[in-house]
Amino acid sequence: MRMNVPERSVEVDLRPLSARSVVLSLLLGTHPPELAVKDLVRAVEPFGVGGSTLRAALSRMVAAGDLRRSDDSVYRLSDRLLARQRRQDDAVEARTRAWSGNWEMVVVTATGRGPAERAELRARLTALRLAELREGVWLRPGNLSRPLPDDLAAVAETCTARPDRPARELAERLWPLDAWAATARALLAHIERADRPADVFAAFAAVVRHLLTDPVLPAGLLPADWPGAALRAAYADYQRQITRDMGT
Secondary structure (H helix, E strand, O other): OOOOOOOOOOOOOOOOOOHHHHHHHHHHOOOOOEEEHHHHHHHHHHHOOOHHHHHHHHHHHHHOOOEEEOOOOEEEEOHHHHHHHHHHHHHHHOOEOOOOOOEEEEEEOOOOOOHHHHHHHHHHHHHOOOEEEEOOEEEEEOOEOOOOOHHHHHOEEEEEEOOOOOHHHHHHHHOOHHHHHHHHHHHHHHHHHOOOHHHHHHHHHHHHHHHOOOOOOOHHHOOOOOOHHHHHHHHHHHHHHHHHHHOO
């Protein structure tokens, strides 16, 4: 797909492609998330991963609990990574509902937690696309088609709120919307000019990471020409291409 995307002087986060990262990216984008070793060998070759390197990586990933291997040499994501795939799917599909003007509010009430527990809770609330207004108070518009997890009640109170501050002003305070949009456009521009399969693959891995941080706000709270939909469409097209190439 060709896109007319303006160049932006924003540096994108393109990480080196290891055999592990290629395998995980392929399986996270495959439904069901399983591939026979012969299909993996064919799939990773365009990204510069040889057969012996792949097999060594697969053995390490099974030992680390990233993958499960069946007797017929089919590799599947472990349960832990299935949860990651669900988060990735949610990031790409962005299931929403009509927004009534209400906001989700989560107020952390648990005390006496160590730094690791606090960091884990912050990461979890961020993954739910909430943003911290002040310490322990997290918000987002109630436009996502998903309930908050029941087990949050052990550490927080959840409620529906109608803040006095104008909604758009509050959204701009909670999320760096202009910076997110600039990075999204830079990724689209990089994809447009990338010509090697490994470069395109690395760019779309960065796209997934960026989509995971999209606040998925109601349209009325977003800056003009928000590139979220374009980024999702580009990734969906690429996943269809990869699936066709693998013959799955």
